Amino acid sequence: MxxxxxxxxxxxxxxxxxxxxxxxxxxxxxxxxxxxxxxxxxxIDWKEPWLVGLLTFHVLLLLVVIFSRKNINFQMCLFLFALVGVYLAERLNVILADNWKSFATQNYFDPHGLFLSVLWSGPLLVIAIVILINTLFSLCYLIVRWKRAELRHRAREARNKQD
Missing domain, CATH: 1.20.5 (Single alpha-helices involved in coiled-coils or other helix-helix interfaces)
Structure with missing residues (x-):
């Protein structure tokens, strides 16, 4: 032991x-x-007006997505808008890197696009994921409604055959 x-x-x-x-x-x-x-x-100087505007834009877009969750067509437009924004991030980074002196106190736009990826593409991808999850829930709800209607229809047909 x-x-x-x-x-x-x-x-x-x-x-x-x-x-x-x-x-x-x-x-x-x-x-x-x-x-x-x-x-x-x-x-990062978080008090710069363009950064405050960018963050406000993302918050407002997220609120629009949340409040329009029942309108699937509008949600798909927002989804495409978010993905196009991510797609154009590289070009946007080049444009902003060339013109940063007109709106910022320092050049945040490195050649690899890390800053823009974090503060532009990242939130847009999160918003796109929220839209995608909402769409999946809506599709599941529609499938359940469709299946219930199908079962009611079959039950009605079975009753009509018995009569």
């Missing part, structure tokens, strides 16, 4: 060490990403 207890204790110690090592690696793994994000966040 002592052998089993000592083996169990050794196993528990080994598992505790393994969990501690994984935990330490995860904490160390997220620290550089967190530091990079905070550096990106603090490098």
């Amino acid at each position: 002592e052998e089993v207890t000592s083996a169990l204790n050794a196993h528990i110690d080994q598992m505790a060490d393994l969990v501690e090592k994984v935990s330490a690696e995860l904490r160390a793994g997220f620290t550089p990403a967190y530091n990079n994000f905070m550096g990106f966040f603090h490098a």
Whole structure:
């Protein structure tokens, strides 16, 4: 019995060490990403009017998507609008990089388009995903309605045959 207890204790110690090592690696793994994000966040002057306007645009677009969730055709137009906006992000980045002095205090538009990807394409993709999820729920609701109508129709036909 002592052998089993000592083996169990050794196993528990080994598992505790393994969990501690994984935990330490995860904490160390997220620290550089967190530091990079905070550096990106603090490098931006969030009080610039064009940035406030951009963020306001995204919030208003999201509110329009939420309040128009019952109108599937309008939602599809918004979905296409969001995806076209993402598609044109590269061209937009080039145009904004050439003209940044006319509206910004510093050049945020790097050649790789990271800034525009985060603040333009990212929110548009999130909005597109919200529209897509809403569309899937609407389609599921329509399928259920259609199936109920089909079952009612079959029941009516069966009653008519019996009469």
